[in-house]
Amino acid sequence: MDALLRCEGLERSFGRVQAVAGVSLAVAEGETYGLLGPNGAGKTTSISMIAGLLEPDAGQVVILGDRMTPRATAAKRHVGLVPQDLAIYPDLTARENLAFFARLYGLERARRDRRIDEVLEVIGLSERAGDRASTYSGGMKRRLNIGIGLLHAPRLLILDEPTVGVDPQSRNAILESVENLASVGMAVLYTTHYMEEAERLCDRIGIIDQGTLIAEGTRRELVATIAEQDLVRLKVVGDAAGAADACQALPGVGSADAEDDTVVCLLDEAASHLPALLEAVAATGASVAGVEVKEPDLEDVFLHLTGHALRD
Numbered sequence: 001m002d003a004l005l006r007c008e009g010l011e012r013s014f015g016r017v018q019a020v021a022g023v024s025l026a027v028a029e030g031e032t033y034g035l036l037g038p039n040g041a042g043k044t045t046s047i048s049m050i051a052g053l054l055e056p057d058a059g060q061v062v063i064l065g066d067r068m069t070p071r072a073t074a075a076k077r078h079v080g081l082v083p084q085d086l087a088i089y090p091d092l093t094a095r096e097n098l099a100f101f102a103r104l105y106g107l108e109r110a111r112r113d114r115r116i117d118e119v120l121e122v123i124g125l126s127e128r129a130g131d132r133a134s135t136y137s138g139g140m141k142r143r144l145n146i147g148i149g150l151l152h153a154p155r156l157l158i159l160d161e162p163t164v165g166v167d168p169q170s171r172n173a174i175l176e177s178v179e180n181l182a183s184v185g186m187a188v189l190y191t192t193h194y195m196e197e198a199e200r201l202c203d204r205i206g207i208i209d210q211g212t213l214i215a216e217g218t219r220r221e222l223v224a225t226i227a228e229q230d231l232v233r234l235k236v237v238g239d240a241a242g243a244a245d246a247c248q249a250l251p252g253v254g255s256a257d258a259e260d261d262t263v264v265c266l267l268d269e270a271a272s273h274l275p276a277l278l279e280a281v282a283a284t285g286a287s288v289a290g291v292e293v294k295e296p297d298l299e300d301v302f303l304h305l306t307g308h309a310l311r312d
């Protein structure tokens with residue numbers, strides 16, 4: 001992979017507490033990389049070193065060939081950082097907030113005005129651009145926070161838990177904005193403790209716990225590491241035992257057992273086998289009153305790797 005960002009062996013301690021212990025990762029142009037882990041896992045410390053806010057005790061960060069350190073201005077030009085804490089001025093309008101930070105970025109007047117309009121469109125605040133940020137909902141403030149990080153058109157955007165504390169509608173709007181950024185070629189490094197966000201947004205996911213990157217890959221690759229099958233529950237009206245036997249006889253079904261009025265099947269790729277399961281049950285004279293499919297997910301992967309749930 002031709003990496004836009006490459007981190008090698010990052011370590012950082014605070015006194016006797018080692019917050020990050022040898023994190024290595026790479027992110028390519030146009031890729032969304034998710035750093036998934038519970039609170040306190042080392043996500044924010046890792047991205048603080050990647051963004052040049054913290055000096056690592058060991059290891060290095062390279063962005064487009066430039067070494068990142070707290071004093072590295074060349075590398076920082078490529079990076080947009082959206083912190084978990086809001087970095088906006090509530091008494092200013094969205095446009096005024098963006099204009100202030102655009103001047104800090106050194107954008108020339110002609111480009112600055114054009115870029116502010118573009119960013120307002122991306123974050124969905126064009127119609128509220130003249131309203132004070134203090135009148136915004138939590139989700140709108142989060143979107144303005146993202147917009148500030150986009151002003152200078154960075155090659156790499158780092159988002160630290162950008163949906164914390166927002167309502168479901170605003171959360172969805174934020175996720176849609178992130179999806180659009182990756183589609184136009186921006187590299188995105190996204191930290192979260194929400195499994196569903198990582199599954200929706202990220203091309204690859206690094207699972208971090210206690211400061212260590214314990215697994216990395218696509219969702220499919222990570223789920224494959226635990227070798228668990230899909231679980232299908234068929235609630236049947238009729239002979240459940242006979243229906244279970246019929247399902248067991250199908251190719252690809254690992255097991256099928258009757259539990260009261262329910263047939264419980266374990267198999268790979270349940271979605272592709274579901275029509276055959278329904279036909280097999282119908283052939284016995286029983287009918288299916290309900291279907292439940294449970295596929296292994298990142299929560300299962302995290303539990304398998306660490307021995308505790310993602311949100312413990």
